[in-house]
Amino acid sequence: MIVYRLIRQRYQDTPLSAQGAFLVGGRWNPPGYPILYTSATPELSLLEVLVHLNPADPKPAFCWVVLEVPEQGDTVQAVDLTPNWYETYQYRTTQVHLRAWLSQPSCITVQVPSAIVELSANYLIHTAHPAFSDQVHLLDIVPCRVDSRLLKTAQ
Numbered sequence: 001m002i003v004y005r006l007i008r009q010r011y012q013d014t015p016l017s018a019q020g021a022f023l024v025g026g027r028w029n030p031p032g033y034p035i036l037y038t039s040a041t042p043e044l045s046l047l048e049v050l051v052h053l054n055p056a057d058p059k060p061a062f063c064w065v066v067l068e069v070p071e072q073g074d075t076v077q078a079v080d081l082t083p084n085w086y087e088t089y090q091y092r093t094t095q096v097h098l099r100a101w102l103s104q105p106s107c108i109t110v111q112v113p114s115a116i117v118e119l120s121a122n123y124l125i126h127t128a129h130p131a132f133s134d135q136v137h138l139l140d141i142v143p144c145r146v147d148s149r150l151l152k153t154a155q
Contacts, residue, residue, distance in 0.1 A: 001069055004065070005037065005038045006045040006046055006064055008062060009062060009063050015065040015138060018035055021034065021036070027115060028094050035125065040120055044116070050151075059148065063143050063144050064140075067137065069109050069136050069137075070109065074111070075110070076097065076111065080097075081097060086116075094112075108129045109123050111123055
């Protein structure tokens with residue numbers, strides 16, 4: 001299966017680093033777990049990053065990381081999560097939902113719904129899984145031109 005990850009261009013030399021998620025955590029993992037956040041499509045990966053940008057900051061340079069990962073994995077359905085799981089204040093509940101997998105990854109990937117486009121999927125990749133280096137393949141790193149209309153500040 002092909003998945004996409006959008007990273008800042010300055011990190012393109014370490015495209016499989018999960019250092020950011022390890023240090024800061026995210027919607028699906030608290031700090032201390034090395035998870036790569038990827039998406040089913042390049043468009044979704046762009047949206048997932050843009051929602052976190054401050055439009056007043058300088059426009060960063062990005063690139064897509066294209067990965068091939070195993071088809072097998074677990075799936076988290078939105079209906080299995082708490083109401084309003086997609087809200088920022090719900091990070092703790094989504095992190096707890098994957099506690100067992102985060103501690104002892106039984107598979108490399110877990111499919112989760114996107115909080116932005118619930119009908120689409122994101123894929124979490126656990127870099128501490130024993131087969132990570134054998135089964136996750138970097139296919140390409142492609143520059144990403146972000147249309148400036150997506151970064152407009154509110155007037």
